[in-house]
Amino acid sequence: MSKPRYLTASKISLLVLVQLYCDSDFPSSATVPVLSFVLSHTFPTTPSAARKSHTVEQHVAPLSIRTFEAILKNHTSSMPGRSLLDDFLKCLWEMNSMDALFDLFNDLGNLLGPPKEEPSQETKRMHLSPTSPLGALVRQARLEFTRLPFDDIVHLWCAFIAYRAPTAQWARRLSGMASSNVDIVAADLGLSKDDSLFEVTYGHLLEDDTSSTSLSHDDLERILEFQLDKLQRLGSRVPEEMKAPLRQLLESCDNVPRQAHLVLFFDAWKSGDYSSAFDNLHRYFDHAMQARERIHYQYALLHMAILQADFGCFAEAIAAINETVATARENQDIHCLNFSLNWLNHMSKAYPKQMKRAGYIGMLGSEKEGLAFLKAKARETRTYNLLSATLLNEAKLCLLSGDVASRAFELLYQSSHLSLKENIGNHGSHLLFQSALYSRLGNPSLSEVNCQLLLDCYQSACPLDERIRALGRRAFLVLQRCRYDEALCLLASTEQFMQRSLKFHQYVYLCTGLVKLRRAIRHKDWTACEALFSYLQPDSSTDPELTFLLSESRIDYLVARGLYSQAWEAVEELSITLKEEGADVMQRISLLLAKADICRRLGRPERGFSVALRAASVAFKAHLKTCLFTAVGLLANILNSNADYHAATRLLNAIIPQSLENGDVHVAGTLYSHMGDAYMGLAGVEDASNAAGLRLRAMRVSHAELYIDRARECFKKAEDVEGECEQLMKKAVIARLRGDEELAEEWAHDHNRVWDHGVERIASNSVETH
Template sequence: MATSRYLTAQKISLLVLVNLYCDRALPSSATIPVLSFLLSKSICRVSAAARSRHNSEHGFSPASIQDFEDVLQGHASSMPGRTLLDHFSKHIWGINSFDALHDLFNNLSILLERPSEEEQQDSAGPERIYLSKTSPLGAFVRRARLEFTRLQFDDSLKLWAAFVEYRAPTAKWNKRLAGLAPSGSDVSIAQLGIRPGDAIFEAVYGNLSTEDVVLISVDDLDSILEFQLDQLQRLGTRVPDDMAVQLRNMLNPTGFVLRQIHLVKLFDAWKAGDYTSAFDCLHRYYDYAMQTREKTHYQYALLHMAILQADFGCFDEAIAAINETIATARENQDMTCLNFSLSWLNHMSKAYPKQMKGAGYMGMLASERDGLTFLKAKAKEAKMHHLLSATLLNEAKLCLATGEPISRALEYVYQSAYLNIRGNVNNYGRLMLFQSTLYSRLGITHLSTVLCDLLLHCYRHGCAVDEQVRAICRIAFGATQHGRYDEALQLLETVDRSIHRTVRQYQYILSCICLIKLRRAIRRTDWQGCTVLLQSLHPTSTRDPELVFLIREARISFLIARRQYPEAFVAIEELASSLREESADIHQRVTTLLLKAELFAKVGKPERGFSVAMRAASVSFKARLMPKLWDAVGRLGGIFNALGEFEAARRLLDAVIPQSLESADHTLTGMLSSQISDSYIGLAGLEDASTTQGARARASYISRAEMYIDRARDAYKTVEDIEGACEQLMKKAVLAKLRGDEKVAEEWAQNYNRMWEDNQERISEGRTVGGL
């Protein structure tokens, strides 16, 4: 397949349509659709910063002959009974020889040369439309004429053959046009009576095979590669296999060196985890850029090097590269690169504080808030709406992480959303994920899930792949709170296979699947399965901060469930120490406090966890971490029950249980119901059964205790927590025995044994961890 520099058969057809527009052959109803079509197919090379949203979403594709038919067929022409498509077809078949093709380009100057007033008055023909040389269509016409004059004879002949083949499907349109179809493709051949097979015909057209015709130009290839780069950078995905084959087929026959292909290969290899090829492509692209004296690319080469080094885990080299990027961007006064570099550096210091400090990074300014304020001011000065929107979201995240008022975080969220609309910023994925996090911390779990569903159903095509994956995983974790483990696993296992081609996203999804299976195995007391899953879920298996914390939390839960209390205490202390050093999210620190309070309750010393639970409750209340507040109150209720303060425990639990039911976390519901049932049992024991009033009060307390025991048992059964459900059955058996009903007590004990045996049988059959 031969490749021209600019001209193709599609552009010749566009020039014919421009001629029709200038001859005023278009009806007024067709003017806007035709001009829009011309501009979309002729003005395709724009910078990444100036590229419109439409082009970014739909990309560039050369105009097929079917595109002309779709645009022109629905409009009537000046000739009665004929459409604009017939008029257009007449003109493209009017180019009936190689000489007529030259006449088309030679007459293009008429479209640009506006005659004087005297010549316009002397002209008896209809008034024409003349193009300005600086207008988009004028620039397209000028460049097409210039590129045609540069073509050698052999190349121009191939262009003619390509045009003949390109318009061949339109022959059926011309059966109604007298005198055109019989003349064939070349009127000179028809007039001389030459037919295919003759020596002169074979000499002219015989050597022009389908592989030699010009179907796409280098300019079109540049536009296609620009679109691929935009998709790779904006969505964080890889080039699809079918598109990679098409690009290879288009680029292999060309003799041109297209530097963008190295950048496309860089991002593709990067997402595939092939760091050796990624570094090689990075050097190839920017070495070519420096050879062509495009020194403005130097700071972007350093920026990509820093990001790639950080992704590879080489933070020392990444910091050195980003510092050089900042210095070079300041020297070249490239505010876009400078602001982006500072924003990325701030993000890395927050996401990987331990690694960045180990590499010698001491912070951009005195504090993270000062750094965000600086970035926000610079973004406003440069009118970089995308950076400003992202900085506002980072400020909102900082508010949540430090426990500041929710109203302030919401203010930043609304400012960011306003910028997204005003500046046409495609930042909806990050915005909706943050809102989902905010509502989940407020205990509005349903709204949090709805936002993730909205992102996947309405904004999937404009969101980055990692944002889509996080939304899917968040929905899956929400399903586990309702005990729908199979649904959560199916949701993660049926993710689009193209996402698995990106190594980091594949590892993230795999880690989430293992975490869900691990939680299920812990609740089912499948210790062998837990051991296997924990081996694959080592914290070093991922560098995502959220996943690392969830893995360490799951390991502590496993140690507590196995009654390995010393190891669990050491793990909790190590986790708390690392969180303090990193100034971690307050949500994670409160979770660590609750794990410690749970550990003290398990070892039989709940009173030692009183101060820990009180601190967790106080911090959760100030930061509006409602699920953690309810959990902390439940721990306090258990401590009060252990100390004999049953009425205080009941009042605390009565205050939070109605709110906790809205979160639909069945594990939390089971724990709170179990604690308040203990409170009622304790209150029943304080009543004097020898009096009528005392006997009635005791019966009332026992009845309420049994109601909450049933609620706790149902909640634990929903999430498949075997120990929790068996504990409630044991309580039922004890209460029945205290009432003197030995038969009912025996039935509850048998139910206890049956549930435990069924669970052990299910584990032995290998259904616990999905065949792992």
Template sequence: MRPTPRSFAQGGFISRSLEEFKRLSAFALKLEGLSTPRKPFPLVKFETAEDLKQCKKMSDKDIGGYSTVNLDHYPVTQNEPAHARFHGTISTQLPHNQPHIQRTGYAGFRTLERGRTIFGPSFWDVSLYGYLALQFKSDGRKYFVNVQTDSIVPTDIHQHLLHSKTPGEWETVLIKWSEFVRTNHGQVVEPQREMLTQKVRTVGISLIDRIPGPYDLSISNIWATNATEEDDILRNAPGVIQGLPVLSQRTSDHNKNMEERARYLTAQKISLLVLLRLYCSSTLPSSATIPILSFVLSTTVPSTSSSVRSLRSSATSNPSFSIDSFEDVLQGHASNMPGRTLLDLFLKSMWEMNSFDALHALFDNLGELLMAPSNIEGEGQERIYLSKTSPLGIFVRRARLEFDRLQFEDTIALWSSFVRYRAPTAQWTKRLAGLAASGVDAVIAEMGMQESDDVYEIAYRDLHEPDDRTQVVSQDDLDRILEFQLDRLQRFGDRVPESMRTQLRGMLASSSTVHRQAYLVQFFDAWKAGDYTSAFDNLHRYYDYAMQTREKIHYQYALLHMAILQADFGCFGEAIAAINETIATARESQDMTCLSFSMSWLNHMSKAYPKQMKAAGYMSMLGSERDALAFLKAKAREFKMHNLLSATLLNDAKLVLSTGDSVSRAFEHIYQSSHLNIKENVNSYGGQMLLQSTLYSRLGIPHLANVHCALLLDCHGASCPIDEKLRAVGRQAFIMSQNGRYDEAIEAFQSINLTAHNKSLKFNQYLILCVGIIKLKRAIRRADWSTCSHLLATVKPSNDPSSDTLDPELHFLLSEAYIDYLVSKGDYPLAFTTISNLAQSLKEDNADILQRVSVLLMKADLFRNVGQSERGFSIALRAASVAYKAKLMPSLWSAVGLLANILNNLGECASAKRLLEAVLPQSLENGDNMLSGTLYSHLGDSFMGLADPAKTTEPRLQTSYIAKAELYIDRARDCFKRNGYLDGECEQLMKKAIIAKLRGDEKLAEEWSQNHNRVWEEGMRSIEQT
């Protein structure tokens, strides 16, 4: 067989065989397998355009999709190395006439397989290398590094997220081979086996985030490395380097101050140990005991928020507190030494640690703080011994353990950090005899060394340089900070403050490890800010790192967050798919907490957004809502999940109210929840207060509703989520608007400090809608139609409820105000259509009984306005009957007012008078000026009807009826004036003019007519001025 020229060409069979023979020979002769390689092992270098021929492009266009992929070469320039540019556009459009393809939106490239040699298939053997290194410039999108090996399953791909710290700039990332996750067709494969690094077939990069739009990634080199000093590619790489091991971090301008963060011990914790030793071994005044213990515990034990007191930030709650914090605690307490305070004793102990050996002695003797005296002599000593299981004992034991685990270099760094930390108190040594002479290190002073000596330079070369380590927290402290931020984000629903966000960014940037919780913090922050793309990206990164660390328990919680996020952005189909997978995973892993919460959330969503959930294909798993709540209560009691049980009891009360059942039963559920909150210390007072406020509003006792909102804000505001506080303010504002205090209601919303709530998009939208509704009601009362048209352009309800993601309560309030606007303008056909559509929608959703009664009242009032009182009578009577049974007192009074008005129109004035006189006193207690004015107006009409000569022949009785009619008309006018209802006030003035004219007093009638015109003109003038 004659070899062809192609076989000898570069990349040909014989050429590959010769290269493989040369590599194997060198490996055997140099015994490379006995030592760790020091030099890099290049896998892909895009130095010339010919290198692109070794790569294969891929995208969904291969299956009929519309994503594009390009791979272009760019030669070396002054500012950039030679590189390949991977760019194009992602499209999620599905191909036509291919129904079996349901998912598109990906692109990528990989290297071609290396071909065969006389030794068999050619692979990359990277088993002697610890890292895969990539030099790249990213646009910030979510790319994945893909590695394919010669495994048993050829379709297995090992993936790792290609995270960019500086998008738009060149950077290098080192990824441990052990951190890759084995996948197959995009799904994580279990069990996770070790990658076959001896036989790597291909390396590539893909983009699978399915976010439509352009993408752009430049990549220069891909190589295997051990991150040694002899790695010239790594040494000359521009920009930031991620994933460097501690011993190989470069001393470049960017990273020369980058030191590995301490795992647990810091200079602050050493100072706390000194204070604890002083506390245990000395006789301290009783007044100093609580301040010292509070100070130590606040810095070593994670703080728990109180349900009553607000969390106050102080210097002690900051893990990187300065030495001045000790002065604040100890300065005001006298010691057993005459003329000395506890601060003097503390600083004396601090400066007595005058050598590296003294630091070791401190930790070696920590056991004395935990052990009880072993002989009788010890009983006479006044000492305090710490229990090993107490918070302080645990702190001492862990500090000793962490110190024993430190290597020599880290111990030296800790000692230097402590020396710099106590340096600001050097002037205190002048007051303490014998301490000033020793200086920084007593051993150095005894040996007579100066700062210019070599030994001193080696030990303390950076002592006089600016140090960042004293103000940098340890890994443990950073984890506690992230956990605290997560707790606040989840419990209160706010965003991370800007100042804290900047500090966290600096802490994470200086950390040598990746903190999984940081991505969850960024996820919540982006979610509350309305940044859909960043929220998804950070949630995926959180889950990716959880998988890398084999923390699979976080899988169902990542899915749960995904479902809530999807629903919050209106993607109900994706939310249902995610929550179904969450429930299935929680059942499989027997995670009852996650399962119960998922079921509770699903039940809430089906009640709050029934149309959207049905349109997305949701079918209830637990039958009716009552059955679902019974199941959740049973599981909560079984597994003692008190938070879930308290919330379920409140949901039971809400169900009772929404269906019109017994009010006493709703009170029973609320009091059961309250008892559970107090007994088990469950912090759900906000929901309880809001529900009680709603209940009292339905009963027509608005002052009690207002009191409960004030209790929530004043007593439980520090422990309640922000959305509950906003709803409490909204409830108070709407009560004000009922009394005609529109300006105060708007001011209540505008007084909310959005900066404190970090301008969350959801909360900002809520405030805008609430203020818009109140302004729209005020404009309708003032007959300011131009303002109404302008406001409706912003707050008009959606015509398609199934596509509306607005809060159901706000959606109904908007619809109610819009119908009021149509009726006030006289657009009765459109008003009737809108009312009918709203009634049908509420019926399909089995909505709250209060909303359905309100729609009946709207329809009855509409029939009254168009002169069809008979049709409105039956509707109003039905509304009154339902409102009476459900104890919806304001709705009952409105229904009785409509019935009385219809009876007046039918000539049954005596019956109308009896109805109105029965409900007016209760209505006045409600404080709704609009409702009271309407009832007064109807009562005046009833007395005018009774004064009809055809019904009353006695002149004195007629005069009495007319006088009472004028009295109630004046009261109605006062109510309408306080409410700002211009049409109602003018209508009462016209009634006064008509009564005067019926009496024959033309002059008085003319005066009332002029008053009518004056009031109307003043109203129009005030509208023009505003």
């Protein structure tokens, strides 16, 4: 048989419970739990991050009779020695014929509205207002029952018999599906379960699968709405345990609900099956046009624009979003209009080059003007989720443009306060931004704590994209401490919740490749570097941050190989691109530092000094501690090359303690190496003609050895073979200057051993790869 439109056996049981509530004296302790139970299964609330979310099984499985038992058995009835469960089951089993089912719906009509005459003292029935939630439930149930043809009423009655069958022990039934307690008409006729007439009427209950009638179209739409909420809010795919039940439910429908097309669209989209995603979205289009539901048409256009952008077709995405804006304005849908404009603002910032190439000029003017417009519209329409997101985007703009960090914190706290006050639940985006903010301020511990907080406390309420980004950020923070294996293990742990999503798989693949590439550059494994570069080729839709990190790693690779002309060309090309896009100030400072380092290596320290000084000034104003440490290290190195050792030691003494707090092992090793060079330079300028000068020179050489040893330990932790070998050569030179040839030979032997070990490691890695 076809799936019922609204009424099911569980709905009839809810109506019986409502009638029992109105006709009997409920204890005060049971009123709130029973009413909450009825309303939660009639008018489900919207899921929220602040409330405990329902599990998937609760929304898929129909409301069983055991659920009623769990709610009612712990509450006593007005009759001594009995519980509310006894009264409820008594009412169920008193419906002993299909005629009693008609009587139930006729009697429910008497519950609506106040009685016409004054109620007597003996009358204790409670009447329901037609506009109350319970009154709306009764009105809709009676209306749907009057619309049912007789054949569907018979099937509904049989489904109700099968539904209450598990409680047959209460009625002292013997065996089988029918007895005198099931149908009083059959008992009056003297029919038993072996009679042919009884077999024709009720015998099919032992064979038929009543699961097709356990859910109505209304229940199925609620299930699909729940799935859509999860898919849109969390950005995940349909769980494997839900696919088979959903497929069975949809196959049992004569008319597939419109939400089913969107559920299939999201699942195909996240899996990377773009052809199936387009097909399901077009079916949703067709449903919106045939049913003349224009509100669904504009949201279908919005999803089309997002899908086209994710596919890399930005021209088609702009055309679709323009149509969305026009349709939202025509239908006066402010929420869809504001969301579309916010998405346009996000895309123009995330992919400026692709959007400009696709012909997007800018609908909202500059980025600050666009954010101001969105804030005004969000306040005007009281769209608090949009207002919270706009405040957070404004904080990101302050951070990217190099504004003071206090302003970014202020906007972040405003957005967080609004999110908590209005129960928006976008905790993941706030924690990710706070993590990035603390990382720029040179506090990686707090940055990692925010990522861990997102993963431990808000994992179930955060989108899958934010969870994977939190793990990726943790991996890069661990990589900053040069713990490569731990970073790779963190990225490998994302497999448990990626749910075979192509986009997330590509993100994790790029992050893993960047970790391996950084390690190969430190190992001086050029074959592995070239192989990784050939695999790590981002497309137009790749995350811009990862694209920059890959470009930066290529510049480091060229510098490490001594290909300075190619490295300079790569820096200039990337600088022009970032200038056109109005990129992050941290990225621009990184390129300035790369230029200064190339100038220093090419023997032009004066030009390198001016570039490094400019980078240090901008980093200091923007509170970008990591860039500031690298810039100061370059300045100290250039000062050492110009024999200005006192200035170099003053700079390094001021910056090394903060650098150690930052946790970047390789930067700390570089600073220690520069400090050792500075002390060796100071030792060389001392006057060795007197005893005081000799003692001062010996002391400074000892300080130089101390810092060289610390630098060697840092480079060893970073697995930087060339840096470690350089420090060993410095130790050998110091030993030779002291006249200790045996110790110098020992340090030279250690240098050869470390280098040979690095070569062997490269060879073993290449054998494992092949």
